[in-house]
Amino acid sequence: MDWSAAYDNAGFIPEAAGYLTRWPTEAAAFRAEAAGRLDLPYGAGPREAFDLFTPEGTPEGLVIFVHGGYWRRFDRTDWSHFAAGPLTRGWAVAMPSYPLCPDVTIPEITDCIRRAVEAAAAEIPGPIRLTGHSAGGHLVARMPAAELAPEALSRVERILPISPVSDLRPLLQIDLVETLRLTPESAEAESPRLAPAPDIPVDVWVGAEERPVFLDQARWLAEAWGAAHHVATGRHHFDVIDDLRDPESPMVAALLA
Template structure:
């Protein structure tokens, strides 16, 4: 199997190349009309910043959305509009950027996300729900491991990895690994399938029209953790997260429901 081809998404989605600009435009328009604090620094580097979106009333708690991009691309400012659903339900939403490979390793990115969550949790009291897409799905799944010594981990009530990369081993055989620099040791420590089964609810979410490797990745993670897996009809890798814009969508409710 050509794994570069297997993990390529844009080429297999009609109009795939147009999505990044559409996301950026939707996100920018959302920020203009929403109560938010932008570019809050949670670390030392230029990319260690987060945007924090506030509901009009006291927040019920904190949602943290972690973007994807194979740990190589994208940033928080492309996804602001995905805060709409949780905000309408009364939750604050934090969206962090993070340093990218090859400047750092995936392990470093996970450590940055842990710090970002702690920073946001200090600003927004109450329970925490974590959601991330693709590489972001790996990152929020990684947050279930009790190895950060972080007080905020006791506040996490639910994790929803969307189209997650639960097993990093196949990526060692892609051209991306020239920048990811994954090795056997890091695959073992950073692949969610090798982490202890979480003691909190997890719902793995994936689109029915995704590439077969993402369907397989999601199934492997849900089987390993014996957790819920939802296959969203007629959704692909570039629109599977869009229901987060809707306060009443099945995805938003899966994230926020008790």
């Protein structure tokens, strides 16, 4: 089996490049209109910062969205518009960036997101919801076992990984393994599927038209954790997150339940 092809989403999605060029433009337009604060640091590194979008009035709580990109691409400013659904429902939304492979390892990225969650939690009181896409889905699923500060972890009431990579061991077979600086030891330690199920409600979301390995990855996590498992009809890896922009979508309803 060609594992590199198996995990290549863009190569199998028609007009994939259009998503990658459209997202930053739509995100910039959203930031120009949305209320909030940008570039809040959670660490000393240039990518260790988050944007915080706030609704009118007192927030219902805090949603934290972690972007994907194979742990090696993108920035929070490419994804701002995906805050729209929860924001319209009265929730504040934090979107962190993080250092990328190969400058750092995946365990180091996990620790960055832990610190980002703690910093965002200090800005907004109330319940917390964690969601993320692809590599971001992996990162939010890592949080229950990532030594998150108790005062932040105790407020996390739901985790919604979207198209997550829940078992990193198959990635040891892909061409990018050296870029990801992945070892057998780190692949095992960083696999949420292999961690104890958290005492937090989890909804695993994936598109029905995704690559078979991503359908497997989502199912593995749902089965390992006894989590809810949603397969979105007609959605592929790049458009499965579109429902985050719709305040009335089933995805946003599940996230904020």
